[in-house]
Amino acid sequence: MVRASRLRVGVVGAGRVGSVLGRALSDAGHVVVAASGVSRDSVRRAGRLLPGAALLPADEVVAAADLILLAVPDDTLGGLVVGLAETGAWRAGQIVVHTSGAHGLAVLAPAAAFGPLTLAVHPVMTFTGVEEDLERLRGVSFGVTAEPEHRAVAEALVLEMGGEPTWVPENARPLYHAALAMGANHLVTLVNESMDALRTAGVIRPEQLLTPLLQAALDNALRHGDAALTGPVARGDAGTVRRHLRELVDHAPDSVGAYAAMARRTADRAIASGRLRRQDADALLDVLAPRPTIASAATSAQP
Template sequence: MSESRRPGRLGVGVVGAGKVGAVLGSALRSVGHAVVGASGISEDTRERAEALLPGVPLLDVGDVVERAELVLLTVPDDALPDLVAGIARLGGWQPGQLVVHTAGRYGTGVLEPAFRAGAIPLAIHPAMTFTGTSLDLARLEGTTFAVTAPAPVLPIGQALVIELGGEPVVVGEESRAVYHAALEDGRHQLAALVARTAQALEAAGVDRPGRLLHPLLTTTLAAAAHAADLRADDTPPAT
C-alpha cells in the first residue's frame, strides 16, 4: 500500500515487529512517516503487524533495510550485535541511512558496522514496558527515552523521541551500561517487593491482594520518584 508523505517525512523499516517495534512503527506512521516494511516470522508478530501496521508488507530483513531511510532495530538486546554485523557483511547498510536501536543495554557502539558503511547511528530506549497493543500508543506520551548518539546527530535522536510523544534524556555512551543496570535493578526489586507483600497479605486473609496494593503502591512510587527528582535538583553539579 502506498503512503503519501509530507516533506521531511521518512520511509521507516521495522526490523523485529514485536511489541516494541510494532508500536513505535505505528506511532511514527501517525505523524506522517511511511512504514515501508517490517520483518517478523512468528504468528504473534504477524497478528500484531496486522493490528498496528495494517497494509505494511512483512519482508525479509534485507528487503526492509534496502527500502528504508530510517531502520528501526527492535530485536532483543542479545540479538542486536549479530544482526547489525550480519547486515553489514551482506552490504545492506546505506550511506546516510538512519539506524536506530531501542536496546537499553547498548549505546551506539553496537552500530559500528553500520556506521563504517556510512549510516547514522542512534540509540533511543523508552523506559516503559510494552504490551504490544494500541494502549501503548497513549502511554508513549510523556515517557522518558534515553538518547545516545554522536554529538552532531544527537538533535536527530531527540527530535525523533519528541515525535513519538516522549521526553528525551541524553545518556552518554560510557554511561549506558550503568543506566541499563539501574533500570533492571529497580524493576526486579520492585517486583520482588510486591510479591513478598502480596504473600503476607494473603497470609493475613486478604483476598486479591493486588487490588489492595495497587492504589497504595502507585501513590507511594509517585511520591518516591518525585522526591528523587528533588534530591537531584538539590545536588550541586560535579566540578
C-alpha cells in the same frame, strides 16, 4: 527542533516495541514500508499496527528503508547488525536506530562503517505491543545516545513519537539500564512477593490493601527520596524486624534472602540520610548482620 522529512521506515522486529514505535512514526507522517517477523505474534502485530507494511526478511526491510528501527532482543542485536553488514544491507544516507536500553552506539558500529547515521533510542516505558501502548508514549522519556552532531535528528524523532529525549553517555549506558531494571523490574517482584505473603496471611484481595499504600509510597519516594521512608527499619525497631524474618522463614522461606538484603540496604540508607541515628541502629544491624544463613539468625535470636 529539526523536523525529519517524511521517511521510509523499516521495522526489523515487529515485536512489542517495534510495532508500536513503527506505528508512532507512521502517525507522525512517515511511511512504514516494511517490517520483519516470523512468529505468529509478530505477524499479527504487524498486521494490526503496521497495516501498510510489507512483511519481508530483515535484509530486505533494510534495503527498502531510509530509517531502520532495530527492535530485537538485546542479545541478538549485535549479531544481527553484523549479519546485515555482511549482506551489504547498510548504506550512507540511512538512519539506523535501536531501542535497547542496555546498548549504546558501539553495537551499531558495523552499520556505521558503511555510512549510516546511528542512534540508540530507548523508550523508558513497558510495552506489550497493543494500541494502548501508543497512548503511554505521550511525554515518556527516551534514553538517547547519539554523536553530538546527530542529536538534532534524534530529538526530532523522539518528539515526533510523543516522547522527550534524555541524553545518556555511551559509557553510562549499562549503568543507566541497570538502574531502570532495579526500579521497574524489581518493583514488580517486590509487589508480587508482598501479595503472596498477604495471601498466605489469609488476605483474599491483597491488591486492595496494597494499591493505596504502594501508590503513596511510590509517590512519596519519587518526591522526597530517602525522607519518604517509614516502617520498622526507619525506627530502628529490631524486635519487629526479627519477628518478620522468623515468620518469613516459616511461611515464605524463598523471600527471606530478598527481605534481609533490602532491609540491610534500607538501614544503610536510613543512617546515611539521617533518618535513623547510628546509635539507635546497632540492635537492628545485628539482627540483619550476615550469618551462615539468615534463617539461623531469625530462629536463634531471642526477642
